[in-house]
Amino acid sequence: MCGIIGYIGYRKASEVILEGLCKLEYRGYDSAGIATLDGGAIRVIKDIGRIDDIHKQKDFLQLGGNTGIGHTRWATHGGVTQKNAHPHSDCSGKIFVIHNGVIENFDGLRAEMEKKGHRLTSETDTELVAHLIEEEHRKEKEFGTAFAAAVSRLSGSWSLVVLHEGAQEIHLSRNGPPLVLGIGKGEMFCASDVPALLPYTKQVVFVEDGDRARITKDGFEVFASGKRAQRKEHTITWTAQMAEKGGYAHFCLKEIFEQPSKIREALAADVGAAVEMLREKGSIAVVACGTSYYAGLVFKSLLQKKTGISCDVIIGSEFAYASAGREKIVVAISQSGETADTLSAVKLAKKNGAKIIAVTNVVGSSLYRQADANVVIGAGPELAVVATKSFTCQIAALSKIALSLSGDRKTLEELKMASEQIESVLDRAPEIEKLADRLVKRRDFFFIGRSLSFPSALEGALKLKEITYLHAEAYAAGELKHGPLSLLEKDVVVVALAPADETFAKMMSNIQECKARNAELFVLSDSKEALAKAALHFQMPKATPEAIPIVYAVPLQLLAYYMAVKLKRDPDKPRNLAKSVTVE
Ligand code: AGP
16 A cells, blocks of 8 residues: 555666656555665655655755665554655664555564664654664675565565665565566666556566565566575556556546546456356355445346356455355456455465456456456556546456356447447536536435446445545435435435336336435436436436446546545545555
């Protein structure tokens, strides 16, 4: 949940690191810092706030040298203060550490280090690591060996990147949160995620759990269990341009507008190996978190409807308690492929003998590497913290799996029309913007839908609360009368998804129920009859039933986006949230 970058080579390190941190800011944005090695000494600039603001005040580029490390933080251990910002150093100020993750045996080790005379000045678990290395380095002169000894004392999760004054080199260790090495000519990089590397190289090596690595300007070495290890090089197909805003005010808006073309890519995903695995008999569970969980709900419905195969959909963090431990196949859905809750569910399922199908956006991610079969959703880099295009692409790829399994080619062809249907919604974005004007003063929102519209209602409510900080919740429309109706009154908004499908008649009754309680209705439908029920409405294009969760998600994304902008929230970086949640 933090962004890490390291550089060693011939360029000005602070420039490369600053640019990389801006690309990684979606991973955390409460504080940031850079340390570089210049003329044999390490200098640091760090503070709380957004990278741009810190840079304006303190000028990161005054740091010279061609070797350095940088960090953008999402606080897990210790409050948001300048002292707690990374990089952190040992007592001598010659060893600097940045870290993503949580050191679980922090208390005992801190007490031990303090007893030995180390002075820790922050509340973080990261600073402790710098002192542990210092302690080990007193006994062991070779820095890498001392670093390995320090790491062997840790429990918890980490990706650690270390700079020291003793040599032009950077040391790394990974146990959980992602780390990728970027290979250049006469230069090397390391980062938490690929977008930071794209302007410089497409040749990467994914550091694996348990690995320790050392990079110099001339290359890299990886060690596993104390021995040199070989790691495969991958060529990234994403371009640097894909990770730019491309003229849009925010990544969020750009990513919403990319959906027509990305859906086409998702529907072209290679699902062959996944389909073959699902043909094997045995129980199936789907595991995912947040938005990806909602995509999982669509998959469950389609799988059941189209093939008669039933499956459980389990939230990643609940899997250990909810799973019977007998799953033959686990379909793990994760945009980032790095979500700790999903990964730990996968680990447990594998231990219990399950095979894993990963549905992910990131080739080479932890989930991708652990899976027996991969379905890559092809959404391209998603840099806004909120998921938009990855949701619709997940549904497209998952629908392809279900429809390929049932041999329903006709519906699969019809699903391709979703791109045009989304385009027609995007062409009318100004209408949604006007509706956002009308709703921006409201504080409570209920999203309702039935069948395949229900996951879209859940996703619509999640989008709104994530980026506007307004109260929003979603219900299967029939559930309102079992409790939540008591909350409806004037000025409470009900966003009703009412496609003219098998759910229509009952949705119309639910809309009436809400009207009768004076709630302010916003109806999305392809039926004039439904639209006539509410002053606030948006005419949806006619879509095949299987395309409804994809197409109906889009106006709700736009609504959340425009409302966030009107409320002066940052739609790319909502408070308290980070893009890939690498702690449990
Ligand atoms: C979506 O807008 C959220 N940021 C969040 O719910 C996200 O979907 C969840 O953390 C899962 O992420 P993943 O798909 O990368 O595993």
